[in-house]
Amino acid sequence: MAKRSAVKSKQPADGINPRQACPCGSGKRYKACHGLSGGPIEVPVGRPFEGLAAERELIALREFVPSATAPLTLTVETDRKVTLASVLPMAAAGLVRADGSAFVGLQVQSRSSDVSRDLARALRWAVEAKPGEVLSVVGPETEDGDRERLQDMLEPKAELEPTLHSDFAWWLPEDEEPTGEVALSLERANQAIMPTERIGPAAYWVDAGDRAHLRWVRPEPEEQLMFALARLSARGELGLGEGSRYAGSFRAHGLLVPVWDLDREQHAREWTTPAETLGTRLDEALTSLENTPLTSEERRARDGLIGRQITIR
Template sequence: MAKRTASEPTDGAVGRRQPCPCGSGKRYKACHGKSGGAADVMVTRPFEGLAAECELVALREFVPSATATLPVRSGHPVTLATVLPMAAAALRRSDDEAFVGLQVQTKSGDVSRDLARAVEWVQNAEPGEGLPAVGPETAEAGVPTRLQDLVEADTPLDVQLHEDFSWWMPGDTEATGDVAMSLERANAAIHPTDRLRGVGSAYWVDAGEKAHVRWVRPEPEEKLLAALARLSVRGELALDEDSRYAGSFRAHGLLVPVWDVDRDKHAREYDGPVAAMGERLAGALTSLDDEQLDAAERRAREGLRGRQITVR
């Protein structure tokens, strides 16, 4: 019988010279199969392939208090949350409801992998147990599971916004000790936030001195920048006469355009202007398939590029 070489896989395993299943494009031995594994691999767009990608980015980066049912394929139902008591990664509440937190410190370069670990942990936890952070002790042997492996990829999130964090506690239960302190701090830090209607992943945020509209967009960055530049040259980049385009930031591989808006206006007054902006953007994106940017639009694109920052 021929000897098996070190690069050949055993049944159900991945060969060290085969492409890594995580999709990084590297060989398994240079990616999840090396010492340190996924901790050494930075996944720039961790939620790619999920219909909920834009909402996941919004909930992780700037929505203060929100929950959504995670469309897990099997096992105990899981509620996705922006923040949990004491910034825990996961919590199986005393009433048996399971929560996984999004706004947590990551332990690897792949947020999707860390979230999957938290989901698997909380589905097997006992009521009353919490997971402070995802670490090596929560890892399974072999190729790491990612969120894309656990949820229905085509199912969007039904996001529920909350004015505070009272949903942390089941029923009429009163918070005590460290949880009470964490609840008080979290409530004090909330900026009033509303989800704009008629479009996806757009949020109005009252940040104190200013109010903003932040809109997570799914398009490739260069194409979106080109479309925004086209609108800028046409004088169509503002939402209304009381707003201005402030710039954009990158988060988890996506671009998030930001507009400064009038604080005296209610969030509902921006539903229409944002929907109209969506139509203008769609038209500009479509036109780019046939018409390249002219000189003025290219200059505008470089100006917009100068107003970008990278958050994650």
């Protein structure tokens, strides 16, 4: 009788068990996701803007602010002024106008495992490109040693002061008329825009049509913030007053973004003071956690809040 030989399953070269969850965060097993290619995988950077004072505004402009621009304070030597944009024509990664002014887009078509590195590559291009050039896509391909990140090119303590626009007319100089694909992209973008106003640092009022929302990128670690929100929820203090309701939260680039439903009949500025007051209550709740653990009622409130979370990668 022929002797049976044991066949051992091969471990991937990157050392990841095929049955384990894929490190990319898709929720699939590795063998059914990035393991299909048989190659190594770069785990996405969970908090790409960490260390920058502008972190929260960068997240807001990338994830849900439709039309906004903000000047950048660079640490690299250049005479060129570079403006950060929520989105550029045809979702370009960067462009340089004929007058030499440069723009870098946050909401782009492609990215690698590190959003910060993508933006740094686009920013480096914008500093060095010739007038009239456009950078369509910053892809995942990176030359060996190309590890410059946004933190290497921006002044870390510089805040970001976005200017919000009601449309995308700023895409073009005042004396230039849109043509071709740019004109079509501009028309579509203007049709899809949702009225948005900034009512505080990283706090944005958004008119979604049937209702309005407050989307607020918070700086605290997620667990501590959830504890504080739970404490306020158990006390009935989690709203912004009449016409408001806590809707849930989503994770974006390592930070939590709580969301409130608001009465859209009220003007955005009418929510500025209630948001400031809620911020004060949150600060007090966070401080109280240092000495007072959650009660059983507050833990139940926390569990309910966690059930209303989603993640945006």
